[in-house]
Amino acid sequence: MTLSQPTVRPADSPDAPAISDLLYEFNGKALRPEDLAQRLAEVQGTETVFLGEADNLLAGLLVLRTTPTLSGPEDWAEITEMYVRPSSRRQGVGRALVEAAVEYARARGCTEVHLLVDPENAVGLAFYAALGFCRDSWEMVRAIV
Numbered sequence: 227m228t229l230s231q232p233t234v235r236p237a238d239s240p241d242a243p244a245i246s247d248l249l250y251e252f253n254g255k256a257l258r259p260e261d262l263a264q265r266l267a268e269v270q271g272t273e274t275v276f277l278g279e280a281d282n283l284l285a286g287l288l289v290l291r292t293t294p295t296l297s298g299p300e301d302w303a304e305i306t307e308m309y310v311r312p313s314s315r316r317q318g319v320g321r322a323l324v325e326a327a328v329e330y331a332r333a334r335g336c337t338e339v340h341l342l343v344d345p346e347n348a349v350g351l352a353f354y355a356a357l358g359f360c361r362d363s364w365e366m367v368r369a370i371v
């Protein structure tokens with residue numbers, strides 16, 4: 227049970243070990259903390275990591291990518307990672323992370339936020355639908371071998 231409202235803050239280089247842990251929990255793989263710290267510096271301005279905390283514990287993360295395009299004056303905004311630890315779910319952490327990312331994108335002039343979700347991820351689909359996302363298109367992928 228949550229005692230306080232979740233909070234969200236942008237991550238900084240000292241957060242690299244925690245980000246590495248969260249990405250490993252989510253994806254089963256992650257850069258080592260020292261490599262991740264360097265990568266954080268490299269992606270500055272393009273990828274922003276938001277950390278969600280509940281009851282003073284690190285509960286989850288969201289990564290937002292914003293990139294300029296030739297299609298228009300505004301950046302393309304995309305959520306590329308979204309994870310809340312099982313023990314902190316259904317307490318509003320995910321919602322707080324998405325709202326922080328949307329506000330960040332809005333402040334940069336973005337008019338949409340995109341993301342990909344596995345169509346078999348029923349929880350993910352329910353979560354994004356509850357937050358106002360709707361299906362737009364299908365992704366196609368070609369592996370480069």
Ligand SMILES: CC(C)(COP(=O)(O)OP(=O)(O)OC[C@H]1O[C@@H](n2cnc3c(N)ncnc32)[C@H](O)[C@@H]1OP(=O)(O)O)[C@@H](O)C(=O)NCCC(=O)NCCS
Binds near residue numbers: 318350352
């Ligand atoms: C999806 C995920 C990020 C949701 O995080 P969360 O912190 O539990 O979400 P919130 O508590 O902010 O939920 C916001 C709303 O989403 C919906 N929702 C969240 N989890 C849900 C579930 N298990 N079943 C149905 N609806 C759900 C609800 O409408 C919820 O509002 P409510 O609690 O007032 O009913 C989390 O379950 C997770 O990390 N899952 C594994 C990774 C993943 O699937 N990531 C997203 C796809 S890439």
